[in-house]
Amino acid sequence: xxxxxxxxxxxxxxxxxxxxxxxxxxxxxxxxxxxxxxxxxxxxxxxxxxxxxxxxxxxxxxxxxxxxxxxxxxxxxxxxxxxxxxxxxxxxxxxxxxxxxxxxxxxxxxxxxxxxxxxxxxxxxxxxxxxxxxxxxxxxxxxxxxxxxxxxxxxxxxxxxxxxxxxxxxxxxxxxxxxxxxxxxxxxxxxxxxxxxxxxxxxxxxxxxxxxxxxxxxxxxxxxxxxxxxxxxxxxxxxxxxxxxxxxxxxxxxxxxxxxxxxxxxxxxxxxxxxxxxxxxxxxxxxxxxxxxxxxxxxxxxxxxxxxxxxxxxxxxxxxxxxxxxxxxxxxxxxxxxxxxxxxxxxxxxxxxxxxxxxxxxxxxxxxxxxxxxxxxxxxxxxxxxxxxxxxxxxxxxxxxxxxxxxxxxxxxxxx
Numbered sequence: 001x002x003x004x005x006x007x008x009x010x011x012x013x014x015x016x017x018x019x020x021x022x023x024x025x026x027x028x029x030x031x032x033x034x035x036x037x038x039x040x041x042x043x044x045x046x047x048x049x050x051x052x053x054x055x056x057x058x059x060x061x062x063x064x065x066x067x068x069x070x071x072x073x074x075x076x077x078x079x080x081x082x083x084x085x086x087x088x089x090x091x092x093x094x095x096x097x098x099x100x101x102x103x104x105x106x107x108x109x110x111x112x113x114x115x116x117x118x119x120x121x122x123x124x125x126x127x128x129x130x131x132x133x134x135x136x137x138x139x140x141x142x143x144x145x146x147x148x149x150x151x152x153x154x155x156x157x158x159x160x161x162x163x164x165x166x167x168x169x170x171x172x173x174x175x176x177x178x179x180x181x182x183x184x185x186x187x188x189x190x191x192x193x194x195x196x197x198x199x200x201x202x203x204x205x206x207x208x209x210x211x212x213x214x215x216x217x218x219x220x221x222x223x224x225x226x227x228x229x230x231x232x233x234x235x236x237x238x239x240x241x242x243x244x245x246x247x248x249x250x251x252x253x254x255x256x257x258x259x260x261x262x263x264x265x266x267x268x269x270x271x272x273x274x275x276x277x278x279x280x281x282x283x284x285x286x287x288x289x290x291x292x293x294x295x296x297x298x299x300x301x302x303x304x305x306x307x308x309x310x311x312x313x314x315x316x317x318x319x320x321x322x323x324x325x326x327x328x329x330x331x332x333x334x335x336x337x338x339x340x341x342x343x344x345x346x347x348x349x350x351x352x353x354x355x356x357x358x359x360x361x362x363x364x365x366x367x368x369x370x371x372x373x374x375x376x377x378x379x380x381x382x383x384x385x386x387x388x389x390x391x392x393x394x395x396x397x398x399x400x401x402x403x404x405x406x407x408x409x410x411x412x413x414x415x416x
Contacts (some may be wrong), residue, residue, distance in 0.1 A: 004222050004239040007209040010130055010181065011223075012239065013315045014082030015273050016306070019134075019243060019282035020072070021087050021250040022116070024058040024094050027287045030253040041284075042251035045092045045141055052142060055092065062110040067289025069119035073127050075291070079299040080306025080313070083130035085184050085280060086120050088173055090134070093142025097177075101168035104142055121177050130181035133173050137166055137199055137216070138189040147189040154190040162195065167202060174206035182210060184225075188217025196220050213241070223278075231268060232275045235318040240277040244268060246295050252284040259294040262301035263344065263396045267328060269302070269313070270342045270397065274331045276318040301396060308366045309399040312340035319409045334409050341400040343390075350387040350400075356412045358405040364390045365399045373402070383412075 004011055021042055030041040037044045045055045076084055089095045095105035097117035103109060106116050117133065124131040138158075140146025145161025147154070155161070174180065183203050188196055196217045203210050214221030223239040226232065231242055246265065247256045265281065272279040281302075283295045306313065316333035329345035339357070341350065362371040374386040390398055 005209055005211060008181070008211055008222075010082065011211060011278065014130070015278050015313050015316070016079075016081050016269060017083040017085060017130075017132075017241075017278060017280045018076040018079070018081045019085050019250070019280045020120075021090070021282055021284045022289075023087060023090050023096060023251065024055070024062060024092060025090075026252045026285060027058050027061055029287065030249075030255050036255065040249045040251070041253045041256075042090055042092070042249075046148070056104070056109075056142075059094065059104070059109040060111065062106065062287070063112045064285075064287060064289030067116070067119075067285065069116070069123040070126065072283075072285070072291060073120065073123035073129055075296060075299055077127045077129060079303040080310055081129065081281075082314075083132055083181050084120060084124055085132040085134050085182070086117060088117055088133040088135050089140075089169065091136045091139040091141055091187075093136075093140040093146060095169065097173065099169050099172055101172060102143075102165050117173070117177060125178070131177070131179075132181040132184060133177070134184040134186065135170060135173065136187070137170075137185045138191050139187055140165065147191075158191075158195075162198075166199070170199065170202055171206065174203060174210070180207055180210045182213060182222075184213045185216040185221075186213075187215060191217060193218040193220075226277075231271050232277070235275045235320070236277065238276075240275075241280055242268075242272045242277055243280045243282065245282050246298050250282050250284055252286045252292070257294070259298065262298050262305075265298060266302055266305050266396050267331070267342075267344050270331050270333070271328070273313055273316055274318055274333050274342070305396050309342075309397070311365060312342065312399045312401065316340065320411055332409075336407050337404055339402045339404060339409050341387075341402065343394060343398040343400065346394050347389060349389055350385075352385045352387075354382060354411050355385060356383060356410040359385060360403040360405055362387055362400055362402045364392055365401055366392050371400060 025042045025044055028044050030037055032048050035048050037047045039047045088097050098107040098115040099105045107113055121131055138147045143161045143165050145157035200212050200220045203212055211222040214225035226242050229244050247259050249256050269279045283291045285291050312333050319332045319334045331342040333340045359373045362373050371387045376384045
Protein backbone atom coordinates (compact mmCIF):
# COMPACT_ATOMS: atom_id res chain seq x y z
CA UNK A 1 0.00 0.00 0.00
CA UNK A 2 1.34 3.41 -0.95
CA UNK A 3 1.46 6.33 1.42
CA UNK A 4 -0.93 9.18 0.72
CA UNK A 5 0.48 11.51 -1.91
CA UNK A 6 2.37 14.33 -0.19
CA UNK A 7 0.63 16.69 -2.61
CA UNK A 8 -2.70 15.83 -0.96
CA UNK A 9 -2.45 17.26 2.57
CA UNK A 10 -6.17 18.08 2.32
CA UNK A 11 -6.97 14.40 2.81
CA UNK A 12 -4.71 13.90 5.82
CA UNK A 13 -5.99 17.14 7.35
CA UNK A 14 -9.66 16.83 6.43
CA UNK A 15 -10.56 13.56 8.21
CA UNK A 16 -14.28 13.80 7.43
CA UNK A 17 -16.10 13.55 4.09
CA UNK A 18 -19.55 13.07 2.57
CA UNK A 19 -20.41 10.08 0.39
CA UNK A 20 -23.41 10.56 -1.93
CA UNK A 21 -25.08 7.50 -3.43
CA UNK A 22 -27.62 8.58 -6.01
CA UNK A 23 -28.84 7.06 -9.25
CA UNK A 24 -31.78 5.33 -10.95
CA UNK A 25 -32.11 2.95 -8.00
CA UNK A 26 -33.53 5.87 -5.98
CA UNK A 27 -36.72 5.56 -8.05
CA UNK A 28 -37.27 1.95 -6.98
CA UNK A 29 -36.22 2.75 -3.40
CA UNK A 30 -35.85 -0.92 -2.49
CA UNK A 31 -38.82 -2.59 -4.25
CA UNK A 32 -39.68 -3.85 -7.74
CA UNK A 33 -42.95 -5.51 -8.83
CA UNK A 34 -43.93 -6.48 -5.33
CA UNK A 35 -40.48 -7.75 -4.35
CA UNK A 36 -38.18 -6.11 -1.84
CA UNK A 37 -34.44 -6.28 -1.92
CA UNK A 38 -32.99 -7.39 1.38
CA UNK A 39 -29.55 -6.21 0.39
CA UNK A 40 -28.38 -2.63 -0.06
CA UNK A 41 -30.80 -0.91 -2.42
CA UNK A 42 -28.35 0.20 -5.11
CA UNK A 43 -27.90 -3.53 -5.83
CA UNK A 44 -31.59 -3.99 -6.64
CA UNK A 45 -31.03 -4.58 -10.37
CA UNK A 46 -28.66 -7.41 -9.52
CA UNK A 47 -30.46 -8.87 -6.51
CA UNK A 48 -33.94 -8.99 -8.03
CA UNK A 49 -32.60 -9.95 -11.47
CA UNK A 50 -34.29 -7.01 -13.18
CA UNK A 51 -33.79 -7.34 -16.96
CA UNK A 52 -31.56 -4.70 -18.46
CA UNK A 53 -34.28 -3.41 -20.79
CA UNK A 54 -36.70 -3.05 -17.86
CA UNK A 55 -34.18 -1.27 -15.67
CA UNK A 56 -33.32 1.11 -18.52
CA UNK A 57 -36.93 2.37 -18.46
CA UNK A 58 -36.21 4.04 -15.14
CA UNK A 59 -34.14 6.64 -16.98
CA UNK A 60 -37.30 7.98 -18.62
CA UNK A 61 -38.70 8.64 -15.13
CA UNK A 62 -35.65 10.35 -13.69
CA UNK A 63 -36.51 14.04 -13.28
CA UNK A 64 -35.49 15.20 -9.79
CA UNK A 65 -36.96 18.68 -9.66
CA UNK A 66 -35.95 19.29 -6.03
CA UNK A 67 -32.27 18.42 -6.43
CA UNK A 68 -30.01 21.25 -5.25
CA UNK A 69 -26.28 20.53 -5.31
CA UNK A 70 -25.57 23.88 -3.63
CA UNK A 71 -27.74 23.04 -0.65
CA UNK A 72 -26.35 19.51 -0.39
CA UNK A 73 -22.72 20.62 -0.44
CA UNK A 74 -23.44 23.42 2.03
CA UNK A 75 -25.04 20.81 4.28
CA UNK A 76 -21.78 18.85 4.12
CA UNK A 77 -19.72 21.93 4.92
CA UNK A 78 -21.96 22.84 7.85
CA UNK A 79 -21.51 19.30 9.16
CA UNK A 80 -17.76 19.86 9.25
CA UNK A 81 -16.97 17.77 6.19
CA UNK A 82 -14.03 18.69 3.97
CA UNK A 83 -14.68 16.61 0.84
CA UNK A 84 -17.50 15.06 -1.20
CA UNK A 85 -17.41 11.71 -3.01
CA UNK A 86 -20.22 11.51 -5.57
CA UNK A 87 -21.23 8.31 -7.39
CA UNK A 88 -20.46 9.17 -11.01
CA UNK A 89 -21.26 5.56 -12.05
CA UNK A 90 -22.37 2.71 -9.85
CA UNK A 91 -22.59 -1.01 -10.65
CA UNK A 92 -25.83 -0.58 -12.60
CA UNK A 93 -23.80 1.13 -15.32
CA UNK A 94 -25.83 4.37 -15.39
CA UNK A 95 -23.66 7.49 -15.45
CA UNK A 96 -24.62 10.61 -13.48
CA UNK A 97 -22.53 12.85 -15.72
CA UNK A 98 -22.48 13.96 -19.36
CA UNK A 99 -20.62 11.09 -21.00
CA UNK A 100 -19.92 11.06 -24.71
CA UNK A 101 -18.50 7.55 -24.33
CA UNK A 102 -21.90 6.03 -23.45
CA UNK A 103 -25.34 7.61 -23.97
CA UNK A 104 -26.74 5.74 -20.96
CA UNK A 105 -26.33 8.79 -18.75
CA UNK A 106 -28.27 11.47 -16.90
CA UNK A 107 -27.94 14.07 -19.66
CA UNK A 108 -28.73 11.96 -22.72
CA UNK A 109 -31.19 9.40 -21.35
CA UNK A 110 -33.41 11.28 -18.88
CA UNK A 111 -35.94 14.12 -19.03
CA UNK A 112 -33.83 15.86 -16.37
CA UNK A 113 -31.07 16.35 -18.92
CA UNK A 114 -28.58 18.07 -16.60
CA UNK A 115 -25.07 17.11 -15.62
CA UNK A 116 -25.29 16.23 -11.93
CA UNK A 117 -21.53 15.78 -11.59
CA UNK A 118 -20.95 19.29 -12.95
CA UNK A 119 -23.47 20.66 -10.45
CA UNK A 120 -21.37 19.13 -7.69
CA UNK A 121 -18.24 20.62 -9.27
CA UNK A 122 -19.67 24.13 -9.10
CA UNK A 123 -21.08 23.69 -5.60
CA UNK A 124 -17.81 22.33 -4.22
CA UNK A 125 -15.94 25.26 -5.75
CA UNK A 126 -18.40 27.70 -4.18
CA UNK A 127 -18.08 26.17 -0.70
CA UNK A 128 -14.41 25.23 -0.69
CA UNK A 129 -14.80 21.43 -0.51
CA UNK A 130 -12.77 18.90 -2.46
CA UNK A 131 -14.73 17.11 -5.19
CA UNK A 132 -14.13 13.39 -5.65
CA UNK A 133 -15.85 10.77 -7.82
CA UNK A 134 -16.87 7.20 -7.13
CA UNK A 135 -16.54 5.01 -10.24
CA UNK A 136 -17.37 1.30 -10.43
CA UNK A 137 -14.48 0.10 -12.56
CA UNK A 138 -15.23 -3.62 -12.84
CA UNK A 139 -18.89 -4.30 -12.14
CA UNK A 140 -21.18 -2.91 -14.83
CA UNK A 141 -24.48 -4.71 -15.24
CA UNK A 142 -25.47 -2.70 -18.32
CA UNK A 143 -22.45 -3.22 -20.56
CA UNK A 144 -22.07 -6.80 -21.89
CA UNK A 145 -18.40 -6.77 -20.93
CA UNK A 146 -18.90 -5.72 -17.31
CA UNK A 147 -18.18 -8.15 -14.51
CA UNK A 148 -21.08 -9.42 -12.43
CA UNK A 149 -20.74 -10.61 -8.86
CA UNK A 150 -22.69 -13.84 -9.45
CA UNK A 151 -20.31 -14.89 -12.26
CA UNK A 152 -17.07 -16.33 -10.93
CA UNK A 153 -15.18 -16.54 -14.20
CA UNK A 154 -13.74 -13.42 -15.83
CA UNK A 155 -15.95 -11.96 -18.52
CA UNK A 156 -14.26 -12.68 -21.88
CA UNK A 157 -15.57 -9.33 -23.14
CA UNK A 158 -14.16 -7.35 -20.20
CA UNK A 159 -11.31 -5.90 -22.28
CA UNK A 160 -13.92 -4.49 -24.66
CA UNK A 161 -15.71 -2.86 -21.73
CA UNK A 162 -12.45 -1.37 -20.46
CA UNK A 163 -11.57 0.06 -23.87
CA UNK A 164 -15.06 1.24 -24.87
CA UNK A 165 -16.51 2.52 -21.63
CA UNK A 166 -14.40 2.42 -18.47
CA UNK A 167 -11.23 4.11 -19.70
CA UNK A 168 -12.99 6.72 -21.89
CA UNK A 169 -15.37 7.65 -19.05
CA UNK A 170 -12.54 7.97 -16.56
CA UNK A 171 -10.75 10.26 -19.01
CA UNK A 172 -13.91 12.37 -19.21
CA UNK A 173 -14.10 12.66 -15.44
CA UNK A 174 -10.40 13.47 -15.14
CA UNK A 175 -10.30 16.07 -17.93
CA UNK A 176 -13.70 17.80 -17.86
CA UNK A 177 -14.46 18.35 -14.16
CA UNK A 178 -11.46 20.24 -12.87
CA UNK A 179 -9.09 19.16 -10.13
CA UNK A 180 -10.36 16.08 -8.31
CA UNK A 181 -9.36 14.98 -4.84
CA UNK A 182 -9.64 11.27 -5.55
CA UNK A 183 -11.24 8.56 -7.66
CA UNK A 184 -13.08 6.13 -5.39
CA UNK A 185 -12.79 2.82 -7.22
CA UNK A 186 -14.82 -0.15 -5.95
CA UNK A 187 -14.77 -3.96 -6.10
CA UNK A 188 -11.97 -4.95 -8.54
CA UNK A 189 -13.51 -8.42 -8.83
CA UNK A 190 -11.44 -10.55 -11.26
CA UNK A 191 -9.43 -7.67 -12.72
CA UNK A 192 -5.77 -8.47 -13.20
CA UNK A 193 -2.97 -6.43 -11.62
CA UNK A 194 -2.14 -5.09 -15.09
CA UNK A 195 -5.72 -3.92 -15.67
CA UNK A 196 -5.87 -2.20 -12.27
CA UNK A 197 -2.51 -0.56 -12.89
CA UNK A 198 -3.74 0.73 -16.23
CA UNK A 199 -6.49 2.64 -14.41
CA UNK A 200 -4.17 3.94 -11.71
CA UNK A 201 -1.69 5.14 -14.33
CA UNK A 202 -4.54 6.85 -16.20
CA UNK A 203 -5.51 8.80 -13.09
CA UNK A 204 -1.94 9.86 -12.36
CA UNK A 205 -1.31 10.76 -16.00
CA UNK A 206 -4.13 13.29 -16.06
CA UNK A 207 -4.06 14.39 -12.40
CA UNK A 208 -0.87 13.41 -10.55
CA UNK A 209 -2.18 14.69 -7.22
CA UNK A 210 -5.50 12.84 -7.48
CA UNK A 211 -5.67 9.97 -4.99
CA UNK A 212 -6.75 6.43 -5.84
CA UNK A 213 -8.81 4.45 -3.33
CA UNK A 214 -7.67 1.11 -2.02
CA UNK A 215 -10.50 -0.71 -3.77
CA UNK A 216 -8.73 -0.39 -7.08
CA UNK A 217 -7.23 -3.67 -5.89
CA UNK A 218 -3.84 -5.38 -5.93
CA UNK A 219 -2.33 -2.98 -3.38
CA UNK A 220 -2.32 -0.12 -5.88
CA UNK A 221 -4.35 2.37 -3.86
CA UNK A 222 -2.91 5.43 -2.17
CA UNK A 223 -4.67 4.46 1.04
CA UNK A 224 -6.52 1.48 2.51
CA UNK A 225 -10.31 1.39 2.24
CA UNK A 226 -11.89 -0.66 5.02
CA UNK A 227 -15.00 -2.78 4.69
CA UNK A 228 -18.29 -0.91 4.95
CA UNK A 229 -18.77 0.55 8.44
CA UNK A 230 -15.65 -1.28 9.68
CA UNK A 231 -13.35 0.61 12.07
CA UNK A 232 -9.99 -0.96 12.98
CA UNK A 233 -9.72 -1.92 16.65
CA UNK A 234 -6.23 -0.41 17.00
CA UNK A 235 -4.28 2.36 15.26
CA UNK A 236 -3.51 1.26 11.71
CA UNK A 237 -0.01 1.69 10.33
CA UNK A 238 -0.91 3.66 7.22
CA UNK A 239 -3.60 5.99 5.89
CA UNK A 240 -7.10 4.55 5.63
CA UNK A 241 -10.74 5.53 5.19
CA UNK A 242 -13.95 4.09 6.65
CA UNK A 243 -17.05 4.34 4.40
CA UNK A 244 -20.12 4.43 6.64
CA UNK A 245 -23.90 4.69 6.49
CA UNK A 246 -26.36 6.76 8.54
CA UNK A 247 -28.94 3.97 8.40
CA UNK A 248 -28.18 0.51 6.94
CA UNK A 249 -28.13 1.16 3.20
CA UNK A 250 -26.37 3.54 0.82
CA UNK A 251 -28.98 4.51 -1.76
CA UNK A 252 -32.43 5.76 -0.73
CA UNK A 253 -34.73 3.10 0.71
CA UNK A 254 -38.40 3.59 1.54
CA UNK A 255 -38.11 0.78 4.09
CA UNK A 256 -34.94 1.49 6.05
CA UNK A 257 -35.78 3.86 8.92
CA UNK A 258 -33.19 2.55 11.35
CA UNK A 259 -31.28 5.80 11.64
CA UNK A 260 -28.15 5.76 13.77
CA UNK A 261 -28.01 8.28 16.59
CA UNK A 262 -25.76 11.34 16.20
CA UNK A 263 -23.78 10.33 19.29
CA UNK A 264 -23.07 6.90 17.79
CA UNK A 265 -21.83 8.43 14.53
CA UNK A 266 -19.77 11.10 16.28
CA UNK A 267 -18.14 8.40 18.39
CA UNK A 268 -17.49 6.41 15.19
CA UNK A 269 -15.89 9.49 13.59
CA UNK A 270 -13.68 10.04 16.62
CA UNK A 271 -12.82 6.35 16.86
CA UNK A 272 -11.77 6.35 13.19
CA UNK A 273 -9.58 9.43 13.63
CA UNK A 274 -8.13 7.96 16.84
CA UNK A 275 -6.98 4.96 14.77
CA UNK A 276 -5.43 7.28 12.14
CA UNK A 277 -8.14 7.27 9.46
CA UNK A 278 -10.74 9.34 7.63
CA UNK A 279 -14.50 8.89 8.04
CA UNK A 280 -16.68 9.00 4.90
CA UNK A 281 -20.35 9.25 5.92
CA UNK A 282 -23.06 8.59 3.34
CA UNK A 283 -26.40 10.12 2.36
CA UNK A 284 -28.81 8.78 -0.26
CA UNK A 285 -31.11 11.37 -1.88
CA UNK A 286 -34.54 10.17 -2.97
CA UNK A 287 -35.85 10.13 -6.55
CA UNK A 288 -36.69 13.81 -6.32
CA UNK A 289 -33.17 14.68 -5.18
CA UNK A 290 -34.05 15.28 -1.53
CA UNK A 291 -31.88 14.00 1.30
CA UNK A 292 -34.16 12.37 3.93
CA UNK A 293 -34.79 14.62 6.90
CA UNK A 294 -33.39 12.13 9.46
CA UNK A 295 -30.06 12.26 7.58
CA UNK A 296 -29.98 16.06 7.60
CA UNK A 297 -30.83 16.13 11.31
CA UNK A 298 -27.93 13.79 12.05
CA UNK A 299 -25.55 15.97 10.02
CA UNK A 300 -26.76 19.08 11.83
CA UNK A 301 -25.96 17.48 15.17
CA UNK A 302 -22.52 16.39 13.96
CA UNK A 303 -21.93 19.92 12.68
CA UNK A 304 -22.68 21.37 16.12
CA UNK A 305 -20.12 18.98 17.64
CA UNK A 306 -17.52 19.86 15.00
CA UNK A 307 -18.04 23.60 15.51
CA UNK A 308 -16.99 23.18 19.13
CA UNK A 309 -14.47 20.38 18.84
CA UNK A 310 -13.09 20.35 15.29
CA UNK A 311 -9.66 21.26 16.61
CA UNK A 312 -9.41 17.73 18.03
CA UNK A 313 -10.35 16.14 14.67
CA UNK A 314 -8.83 18.06 11.75
CA UNK A 315 -5.21 17.12 11.26
CA UNK A 316 -5.23 15.04 14.44
CA UNK A 317 -3.14 11.92 14.82
CA UNK A 318 -3.63 8.70 16.75
CA UNK A 319 -1.70 8.14 19.95
CA UNK A 320 0.18 4.91 20.59
CA UNK A 321 -2.32 2.25 21.56
CA UNK A 322 -3.32 3.05 25.14
CA UNK A 323 -2.29 0.01 27.19
CA UNK A 324 -5.46 -0.02 29.33
CA UNK A 325 -8.96 -0.89 28.25
CA UNK A 326 -11.13 2.12 29.06
CA UNK A 327 -13.85 1.17 26.59
CA UNK A 328 -15.43 3.66 24.22
CA UNK A 329 -16.30 6.21 26.90
CA UNK A 330 -12.90 7.86 26.38
CA UNK A 331 -11.01 8.05 23.07
CA UNK A 332 -7.77 9.84 22.26
CA UNK A 333 -6.43 12.02 19.46
CA UNK A 334 -3.29 14.13 19.47
CA UNK A 335 -1.44 17.03 17.88
CA UNK A 336 2.00 18.43 18.65
CA UNK A 337 2.01 19.47 22.33
CA UNK A 338 -1.60 18.37 22.85
CA UNK A 339 -3.56 15.30 23.91
CA UNK A 340 -7.34 15.34 23.37
CA UNK A 341 -9.65 13.28 25.56
CA UNK A 342 -12.98 12.57 23.85
CA UNK A 343 -15.54 11.78 26.56
CA UNK A 344 -18.84 10.05 25.77
CA UNK A 345 -20.11 8.70 29.10
CA UNK A 346 -20.06 10.44 32.47
CA UNK A 347 -17.62 9.28 35.13
CA UNK A 348 -16.74 10.71 38.55
CA UNK A 349 -13.17 11.53 37.64
CA UNK A 350 -10.68 10.83 34.87
CA UNK A 351 -7.63 8.76 35.75
CA UNK A 352 -4.91 8.15 33.17
CA UNK A 353 -2.03 5.81 33.91
CA UNK A 354 1.41 5.51 32.38
CA UNK A 355 1.49 8.85 30.56
CA UNK A 356 5.05 10.11 30.80
CA UNK A 357 4.44 13.63 29.49
CA UNK A 358 4.46 16.77 31.60
CA UNK A 359 0.91 18.24 31.49
CA UNK A 360 0.71 22.04 31.42
CA UNK A 361 -2.99 22.86 31.23
CA UNK A 362 -6.34 21.14 30.64
CA UNK A 363 -9.41 22.88 29.19
CA UNK A 364 -12.82 21.82 27.89
CA UNK A 365 -13.07 22.86 24.23
CA UNK A 366 -16.82 23.40 24.46
CA UNK A 367 -16.80 26.15 27.07
CA UNK A 368 -13.20 26.83 28.07
CA UNK A 369 -13.54 25.41 31.59
CA UNK A 370 -10.08 24.77 33.03
CA UNK A 371 -9.56 21.48 34.84
CA UNK A 372 -6.84 21.04 37.47
CA UNK A 373 -4.50 18.13 36.81
CA UNK A 374 -3.21 16.17 39.78
CA UNK A 375 -0.06 14.18 39.19
CA UNK A 376 0.05 11.00 41.23
CA UNK A 377 1.91 7.74 41.47
CA UNK A 378 0.49 4.31 42.12
CA UNK A 379 1.68 2.14 45.01
CA UNK A 380 4.27 0.70 42.64
CA UNK A 381 5.55 4.16 41.71
CA UNK A 382 3.90 4.37 38.28
CA UNK A 383 2.86 7.84 37.02
CA UNK A 384 -0.79 8.82 36.66
CA UNK A 385 -2.96 11.87 36.04
CA UNK A 386 -6.23 12.74 37.72
CA UNK A 387 -8.69 15.25 36.23
CA UNK A 388 -12.08 16.13 37.74
CA UNK A 389 -15.09 15.54 35.53
CA UNK A 390 -16.08 18.66 33.53
CA UNK A 391 -19.17 20.61 34.57
CA UNK A 392 -20.67 20.59 31.05
CA UNK A 393 -23.13 17.92 29.98
CA UNK A 394 -21.68 15.09 27.91
CA UNK A 395 -24.37 15.40 25.21
CA UNK A 396 -23.00 14.01 21.95
CA UNK A 397 -19.46 14.20 23.26
CA UNK A 398 -17.12 16.40 25.30
CA UNK A 399 -13.47 17.05 24.47
CA UNK A 400 -10.77 17.98 26.98
CA UNK A 401 -7.53 19.37 25.61
CA UNK A 402 -4.44 18.64 27.69
CA UNK A 403 -1.47 20.76 26.68
CA UNK A 404 1.82 18.95 27.18
CA UNK A 405 5.40 20.13 27.24
CA UNK A 406 6.66 17.48 24.81
CA UNK A 407 5.89 17.25 21.09
CA UNK A 408 4.30 13.80 21.26
CA UNK A 409 2.33 11.72 23.71
CA UNK A 410 4.49 9.17 25.51
CA UNK A 411 3.30 6.07 27.35
CA UNK A 412 5.46 3.82 29.46
CA UNK A 413 4.69 0.32 30.76
CA UNK A 414 3.61 -0.01 34.36
CA UNK A 415 6.25 -1.21 36.80
CA UNK A 416 3.96 -3.27 38.97
